[in-house]
Amino acid sequence: MRIDIITVLPELLTSPFEASILKRAIEKGLVEIHLHNLRDYATNNYKQVDDYQFGGGAGMVMMVEPIDKCISGLKAERDYDEVIYMTPDGKTLNQSMANELSLKGNLIILCGHYKGVDQRVRDMLVTREISIGDYVLSGGELAAAIVCDAVIRLLPGVLNDETSALTDTFQDNLLAPPVYTRPAEYKGLEVPKILLSGNLPKIEKWREEQALERTRKRRPDLLE
Ligand code: ADE
Numbered sequence: 001m002r003i004d005i006i007t008v009l010p011e012l013l014t015s016p017f018e019a020s021i022l023k024r025a026i027e028k029g030l031v032e033i034h035l036h037n038l039r040d041y042a043t044n045n046y047k048q049v050d051d052y053q054f055g056g057g058a059g060m061v062m063m064v065e066p067i068d069k070c071i072s073g074l075k076a077e078r079d080y081d082e083v084i085y086m087t088p089d090g091k092t093l094n095q096s097m098a099n100e101l102s103l104k105g106n107l108i109i110l111c112g113h114y115k116g117v118d119q120r121v122r123d124m125l126v127t128r129e130i131s132i133g134d135y136v137l138s139g140g141e142l143a144a145a146i147v148c149d150a151v152i153r154l155l156p157g158v159l160n161d162e163t164s165a166l167t168d169t170f171q172d173n174l175l176a177p178p179v180y181t182r183p184a185e186y187k188g189l190e191v192p193k194i195l196l197s198g199n200l201p202k203i204e205k206w207r208e209e210q211a212l213e214r215t216r217k218r219r220p221d222l223l224e
Pocket of ligand 1: 086112131
């Protein structure tokens with residue numbers, strides 16, 4: 001997989017890819033991340049990428065020309081499966097969307113800023129709009145990093161057995177069951193006896209029940 005991220009703040013998107021699982025995925029050659037500073041595609045001498053909105057109103061709008069220039073240049077080099085725009089009015093990211101995106105080859109992610117992008121970018125260039133939740137961030141960069149993390153960890157070979165995505169919360173629309181590690185007793189709080197029993201079928205059954213109970217209590221909407 002290859003992900004090209006278009007941003008006015010590339011510095012916000014370096015550290016997420018420099019540690020742990022995402023770093024290893026890049027080192028193993030399972031994903032390539034390419035950051036593009038939108039200012040490098042500005043079409044006037046002032047390196048301008050935003051402008052006042054027609055009709056008046058507070059806040060700047062990201063201009064269509066630099067974005068079109070950047071995306072067209074990328075598309076001239078290779079095919080892309082999606083051009084994703086990060087915006088709070090997009091479709092909310094969930095596990096099934098992450099699963100779907102993990103099956104794609106090349107993605108472009110455009111990070112919004114200020115009042116967002118000129119509507120013609122969305123009409124002409126964008127194929128999918130994603131929000132990470134019902135709150136407004138100061139830009140799409142952190143949201144883009146979250147999409148990348150959720151997607152990249154699902155690529156074959158990224159996770160090992162220990163960190164397998166198969167038992168994640170949201171797999172099968174269930175929250176994950178409680179987990180424990182040593183010591184077996186801490187300040188009078190004991191680990192459920194069943195987990196120390198060595199009886200694997202019973203442990204599996206207990207985990208399923210706990211997952212269901214936790215989901216019923218905390219996120220009944222997932223079971224609807
Ligand atoms: N940009 C600003 N807020 C956002 C959000 N909630 N999701 C995606 N992109 C955003």
